Each structure stands twice: as C-alpha cells, then as structure tokens.
Amino acid sequence: MNIIDSHIHARLNDNPSIESILDFSQHCHIDRLVILGDVLAFGFFPSPDQIKQINNHSIDLIKRYPGRLYGFCFLSPEHPPVFIDEEIKRCKKAGLIGIKLEASVNCRDDRLTSLMQTASGLNLPVLHHSWYKTEKINPAESDPADIAYLAARFPDVTIIMAHLTAVGIRGVFDIQKLKNVYVDTSGAQPFSGAIEFAVDYLGADRILYGSDAHYRDFTAQLGRIYGAKITDADKEKILYSNAKRILLPD
Amino acid sequence: MKIVDVNVSIGNWPFQRFPYYDLQALSTALDAEGVSLAVVTAVEAILNSDPCYNQNLHKQCQNDRKFVFLPVVDPSMPGWEERLSAFLPGLRGVKIFPNYHTFALGSSQIRDLILFLKALTLPLIIQMRVDDERNQHPHMRVAGVAVEDITQLANLYPDQVIVCLNAYIQEVEQLLQNSENIYADISFCEHMDTLGTLNKTLAAERLLFGSHTPFLYTRSATMKLNLSRISKEMRQKIAWKNAEDIFRLEEL
Numbered sequence: 001m002n003i004i005d006s007h008i009h010a011r012l013n014d015n016p017s018i019e020s021i022l023d024f025s026q027h028c029h030i031d032r033l034v035i036l037g038d039v040l041a042f043g044f045f046p047s048p049d050q051i052k053q054i055n056n057h058s059i060d061l062i063k064r065y066p067g068r069l070y071g072f073c074f075l076s077p078e079h080p081p082v083f084i085d086e087e088i089k090r091c092k093k094a095g096l097i098g099i100k101l102e103a104s105v106n107c108r109d110d111r112l113t114s115l116m117q118t119a120s121g122l123n124l125p126v127l128h129h130s131w132y133k134t135e136k137i138n139p140a141e142s143d144p145a146d147i148a149y150l151a152a153r154f155p156d157v158t159i160i161m162a163h164l165t166a167v168g169i170r171g172v173f174d175i176q177k178l179k180n181v182y183v184d185t186s187g188a189q190p191f192s193g194a195i196e197f198a199v200d201y202l203g204a205d206r207i208l209y210g211s212d213a214h215y216r217d218f219t220a221q222l223g224r225i226y227g228a229k230i231t232d233a234d235k236e237k238i239l240y241s242n243a244k245r246i247l248l249p250d
Numbered sequence: 251m252k253i254v255d256v257n258v259s260i261g262n263w264p265f266q267r268f269p270y271y272d273l274q275a276l277s278t279a280l281d282a283e284g285v286s287l288a289v290v291t292a293v294e295a296i297l298n299s300d301p302c303y304n305q306n307l308h309k310q311c312q313n314d315r316k317f318v319f320l321p322v323v324d325p326s327m328p329g330w331e332e333r334l335s336a337f338l339p340g341l342r343g344v345k346i347f348p349n350y351h352t353f354a355l356g357s358s359q360i361r362d363l364i365l366f367l368k369a370l371t372l373p374l375i376i377q378m379r380v381d382d383e384r385n386q387h388p389h390m391r392v393a394g395v396a397v398e399d400i401t402q403l404a405n406l407y408p409d410q411v412i413v414c415l416n417a418y419i420q421e422v423e424q425l426l427q428n429s430e431n432i433y434a435d436i437s438f439c440e441h442m443d444t445l446g447t448l449n450k451t452l453a454a455e456r457l458l459f460g461s462h463t464p465f466l467y468t469r470s471a472t473m474k475l476n477l478s479r480i481s482k483e484m485r486q487k488i489a490w491k492n493a494e495d496i497f498r499l500e501e502l
C-alpha cells in the first residue's frame with residue numbers, strides 16, 4: 001500500500017537529519033511526506049524574517065527530494081497582510097502546496113481574513129493546530145470550536161484540523177457538519193478508539209494519516225491506523241488516497 | 251518472536267470506551283497482535299479500593315496460561331499485606347499508583363511494601379500515569395509521578411527492581427540513567443525510531459515491551475518494537491527476555 005504522511009516536521013538544525021527521517025520513513029513504507037516546517041524553532045511568535053527562514057528550509061528540502069517531500073508554507077497571522085500575501089505567493093511559486101498555522105493567533109481573529117482569502121484564491125489547503133487542552137500552551141491556541149468557526153467563515157477553503165486524539169469526541173462533533181474540514185491522526189499517544197470514532201462520525205474520507213514525526217514515531221503512529229477496527233478500504237483512504245486527492249492531485 | 255506484554259489492563263475506565271471488557275476477548279485480541287503472554291491488572295482498582303477487583307481478576311487468571319495476574323496495591327490502605335498474601339504463591343509482582351492513591355514514595359508505607367517484596371524477590375511496578383495529562387477532565391486531574399521521587403526510592407533500595415510504566419521518553423532516559431535497578435516499558439515512549447534512538451543515548455538493556463492495552467492500540471507498541479533499528483539480541487531482551495527475568499516467568 002502507498003502511504004502519505006501529511007504531518008511531519010524537519011528541524012532547521014537538521015537534528016535528526018532529513019536523511020535519517022527519509023530513511024526511517026522508507027523503512028516504514030511511507031512513500032511521501034509533507035513537511036510543515038520547524039514551526040516552534042523560534043517559539044510561538046516568530047518574526048517575518050524567521051518565518052522566511054523556516055519556509056526557505058522547507059523549500060530547500062522539497063527541491064532536494066522531489067517526489068518524496070512536499071511542503072507547507074508556515075505563517076503567523078500577526079504579521080502585516082502585505083507580508084503574508086507575498087510570502088504565500090513566493091512559497092507557492094517555489095512549490096509549497098499548503099499553509100500551516102500554529103498557535104500565535106487564535107483562528108477566530110480577524111487577522112486571518114486576508115490570509116484565508118488568499119488561500120481561497122490560490123486554492124491552497126490550510127492545516128491548523130488544534131487541541132482541547134486542560135491548560136492551553138498559550139492563550140491564543142485554537143481549539144476545534146475555533147476551527148469550526150473559521151471553517152464556517154471560509155467554506156471553500158480546505159482546512160485540515162491537526163491532532164485527532166487530542167481534539168477528542170467534542171472536536172469531532174465540532175467539525176462534523178463542516179464538510180470543508182478534515183482531521184489528521186497525529187497528536188498525543190495512540191489512544192484506542194479515536195480512529196474508529198472519527199470514521200463513524202466523519203467518515204473515512206475526512207481523515208488523513210499524519211505522524212508529527214520526528215517528535216513521534218512513524219511506527220506507533222501507523223499502528224493507530226493498522227490497529228484500528230475499521231475496513232481495509234478505510235485504512236487505505238486514511239493512509240493514502242485522501243491525502244493524494246486533497247494535497248497531491250496530479 | 252515471542253512477546254511478553256508487561257502493561258495490560260482489563261476493566262472499565264470512565265474516560266475511554268474500550269474495544270473489549272472481558273479476559274477472553276482481550277486474549278483473542280492479544281493473540282492477533284502477536285503477544286504471547288500478558289501481565290494484567292484490573293482497571294477499576296485504580297479508582298476503587300474495593301478488593302474485589304484484584305480478587306476477581308486473580309481468580310480469572312488462575313489456570314489461564316495467557317495472563318500473569320498483577321495486583322494493584324495501595325500501601326496506605328490498612329490490611330494490604332494480608333490481602334496481598336492471599337495471592338501467594340504465584341504472585342509475580344505488585345503494581346502501585348502513588349499519584350492516584352496519594353501516598354508519597356518516601357513514606358513509611360512504601361518501606362513496608364518494599365520489605366515485603368524483597369523477602370519474596372518480587373518487582374515493584376510503578377505506573378506513572380494512565381492518560382495524557384493535557385486531556386484530563388478539568389476537575390479530575392492527576393499529575394504523573396515525578397522522576398525524582400522514583401529515583402530517590404530506587405537509590406534507597408538498590409537491590410529492589412522497580413519497573414516504571416507509562417513514562418515519556420525524556421523520563422525514561424532520566425530514570426534509566428539515574429538508577430541501575432530501574433526498568434521502564436515502551437508504551438508512552440516516543441520519538442522517531444524510538445528504540446533505536448534510546449539505544450544511542452543509553453543502554454536499551456532495561457526496556458520492557460509494554461503496550462498499555464486497551465488504553466492504547468496494541469499495534470503501536472508491536473510496530474515500535476518490530477520496526478525499530480536495534481540488534482536482534484536487544485529486540486529479544488525488550489520483547490520478552492527482560493520480562494521473563496524480572497517476573498520469573500520461566501517458573502510458570
């Protein structure tokens with residue numbers, strides 16, 4: 001079976017090295033990987049220059065490993081719209097295929113408006129961090145209800161909500177009716193039942209396999225999918241064909 | 251390859267729906283995942299001090315060659331020694347939840363428990379956490395057991411084997427570096443090529459296969475074990491040899 005990992009991180013300091021990530025992913029039969037950037041390399045609030053540094057790193061990696069690595073353009077909505085707009089266009093031209101947002105600005109904030117409009121115009125998917133946390137890592141961190149709010153405002157933008165296990169039952173219900181929202185399987189330990197629950201209430205068509213490697217292990221993260229009590233056809237959608245359709249159309 | 255799983259539970263946990271609740275179904279599921287033998291505890295005994303949960307599971311595990319019964323003991327609860335003695339002979343170790351049962355690892359009750367275990371050459375199993383602290387119910391929060399507290403205890407009793415379950419990878423590194431009598435399971439340990447990575451910084455000699463089934467997908471642990479880049483000898487140690495020594499399973 002072909003496998004696409006739609007959520008990994010490669011470090012600016014190359015530790016672990018990109019070669020070791022590619023090597024171990026191949027060992028786990030993962031053909032293609034989507035790098036979201038070293039998003040916390042400069043903390044939660046990177047400067048525009050630091051954003052460029054992170055994106056240049058991703059661009060460099062996809063150029064070095066075409067057909068194996070794909071990349072997202074990392075942004076912070078607190079930066080001026082002119083910068084964001086230029087950065088999206090620069091990254092798209094260089095081959096990046098989506099936008100990654102982390103936790104610098106809550107996604108209900110008005111500062112996401114122009115960014116989302118650009119994403120819509122250029123037909124770029126947006127992968128957004130999300131978590132229902134007992135204690136937020138910072139006050140701006142978005143939870144699934146925030147993601148649902150954003151998705152309702154921009155129904156023609158494909159949004160990938162990160163971290164299925166961490167968003168839990170409430171998170172699945174938050175986005176259930178918003179058909180432009182997908183969820184990736186990364187986040188937290190491989191708690192049983194999460195995949196089955198998402199398949200039951202969202203359908204396998206809306207779930208993407210993502211590992212959050214190198215922080216996490218491809219092996220344990222694939223184990224959630226292989227170990228889930230779902231059909232082989234659903235596993236294939238989660239591991240490959242959904243990501244192929246949404247992120248890597250021919 | 252034979253796999254002994256030192257971190258398996260059975261029963262109800264209010265925060266998660268499990269795929270099965272009886273030993274027979276658990277046995278079938280573990281067979282399918284390639285687990286030959288499982289050290290099993292009663293989930294209910296974490297939150298409920300009624301001795302019936304240990305007793306029922308003990309009864310069920312007798313004459314079952316798939317499971318090794320591991321009682322949960324709260325050494326701050328009067329009469330624990332008598333109740334524990336009822337599981338002799340055949341007792342293979344004792345599991346404690348210091349954070350759920352709110353006793354300190356430096357307390358005199360722990361000293362008594364360790365004396366009990368030492369007399370029988372049995373390991374002390376410390377389960378450091380059950381779930382991810384970040385996702386706990388806001389009014390039902392229980393912190394993980396502190397590495398420093400376990401290290402202090404281990405260094406106070408250097409010939410007592412202590413097995414730590416559900417430690418994060420940084421905690422495993424600290425625990426194994428700090429004390430030679432500490433072992434840890436791999437269930438909560440994660441980094442790209444988890445075991446290969448751990449093997450670079452410290453001897454993965456004292457790791458044990460533990461899946462934290464049914465809380466976690468068993469497959470995540472078996473894939474972590476089978477795909478990690480470690481030698482065959484190391485894989486065997488982690489998969490079953492260490493567990494066999496610690497729990498004296500060859501005597502079964």
Ligand SMILES: [Zn+2]
Pocket residue numbers: 007009036212
């Ligand atoms: Zn991530």
